[in-house]
Amino acid sequence: MQTLERGALHAAPLLLGATLSVARSGQLVTVRITEVEAYEGERDPGSHAYRGQTARNATMFGPAGHLYCYFTYGMHWCANIVCGTPGTSSAVLLRAGEVTAGVDAAVGRRGALPGPKLASGPARLAQALGLGAGDDGTVLLSGPAPSVTEGVPLPDGVWLSGVRSRRRPGTLTGPRTGVSGAGGSGEFPWRFWHPGEPSVSPYRAAAARRRPGTVQS
DNA sequence: AAACTGATCTTCT
DNA sequence: GAAGATCAGTTTG
Numbered sequence: 001m002q003t004l005e006r007g008a009l010h011a012a013p014l015l016l017g018a019t020l021s022v023a024r025s026g027q028l029v030t031v032r033i034t035e036v037e038a039y040e041g042e043r044d045p046g047s048h049a050y051r052g053q054t055a056r057n058a059t060m061f062g063p064a065g066h067l068y069c070y071f072t073y074g075m076h077w078c079a080n081i082v083c084g085t086p087g088t089s090s091a092v093l094l095r096a097g098e099v100t101a102g103v104d105a106a107v108g109r110r111g112a113l114p115g116p117k118l119a120s121g122p123a124r125l126a127q128a129l130g131l132g133a134g135d136d137g138t139v140l141l142s143g144p145a146p147s148v149t150e151g152v153p154l155p156d157g158v159w160l161s162g163v164r165s166r167r168r169p170g171t172l173t174g175p176r177t178g179v180s181g182a183g184g185s186g187e188f189p190w191r192f193w194h195p196g197e198p199s200v201s202p203y204r205a206a207a208a209r210r211r212p213g214t215v216q217s
Numbered sequence: 218a219a220a221c222t223g224a225t226c227t228t229c230t
Numbered sequence: 231g232a233a234g235a236t237c238a239g240t241t242t243g
Contacts, residue, residue, distance in 0.1 A: 037235070046235070056228060073236050074225030080235090093235060123236050178235055 003163055004064035008038035008083040008090040013167040013192045015081065015092055019100065021145035021159040022129040028145055028154055029102035029129050031119050033094060034197040037176045038190040039080070041089030046179040046188060049089030059137045060089040067158060069126070069136040076123035077132040081140065081160070095177070095191070096120045096199045099128055116198035170195055177201070 004011050013036075021030040039047040041060065048057045048070065059068040060082055068080040068091050084090030097119040099106045106128040107114055119128040126132065138158050145159040173189045193200045 039235075048235075051229085054229070070235085071227060072234060074227070074234090076225095076236050078235065095235085121236070176235070 003165070004081065004083045005085055006083070007088070008040055008092045009190060011081070011083045011163075012036045012038040012092045012190065013171050013173075014164040015094075016168065016171065016192060016194050017164060018160060018162040019144070020094070020097070020129065021101070021161070022131060023145055023154045023158075024130055024156045026154050027102060027105040027130070028148060029106050030100050030145065031094075031097035031125060031129060032100050033097045035096035035120075035191070035193040035200045037093040037095055037192070039091050039093060040190075041084070044188065046176060047089065047091075053089070057089065060091050062086055062137070064090075065140045065160075067131070067135055067138045067140065069131055069133075069138075071133070072123075077126045077135075078122040079126045079129070079131045079135070093122055094125050095122050096193075096197075096201070097125050097128075098197070098199050105130070118199075120199040120201070168194060 003014055015033050015036050017032065019030050019032050021028060041047055041049040044050060049060050053061050056070060059066055062082060063086050064083050066082045068082050069077055071077055078093060080091035080093050082091050099118050103114050106118055109130055110118060110124065110128055112118060119125040140160045141157050143159060144161045146154060148154055172193055172195055174191050175189055176191045
């Protein structure tokens, strides 16, 4: 995937609107990506790879087009798409998405009701897709997932489809979320989203303000 | 609506 | 031994 090899900062806005499908045990969940963050390896204080390669982040240093999944806060998994060329550590964190297929399976895994929050947030997104232990390093297959047909077993796999070739006009950027220290400052506005997506937190925050005409106490 | 807190454990210093 | 690319529930204003 040419686009991914050019690095996370290049690829991140192009992944908005793309779909990621995960099939396992005959269950298929597809998410349309709505919010991402770029992490650019050893020059990026916010990246897991800032202090070099370790056992945990080894996948980031491999070739583009693989999943980098990591465990954090003692209970959550998050998923990245590895970018760049081998030897560099570049990845795009998937921060939010809209579940477009397999809502029932996603709801079951999340233990939550369907809605904008089903895959909003990196850990929620990973959980909705069923990504976790054992998925780090998984290769991404190109194109849409095979369609589910009666009597034909669905092979396990992860598919990435619909990566843009040009950034969509109006794409918004901002500081990364949850990144402390220098990596979180405005020096790295490497978070990308499209306006008007209910699964993206800035939209929720804006929409949550007092509605026009509402009287405040 | 914002702020705070508990949960829970791997990873690296 | 401390911090962490988080989330959900509760408390406070």
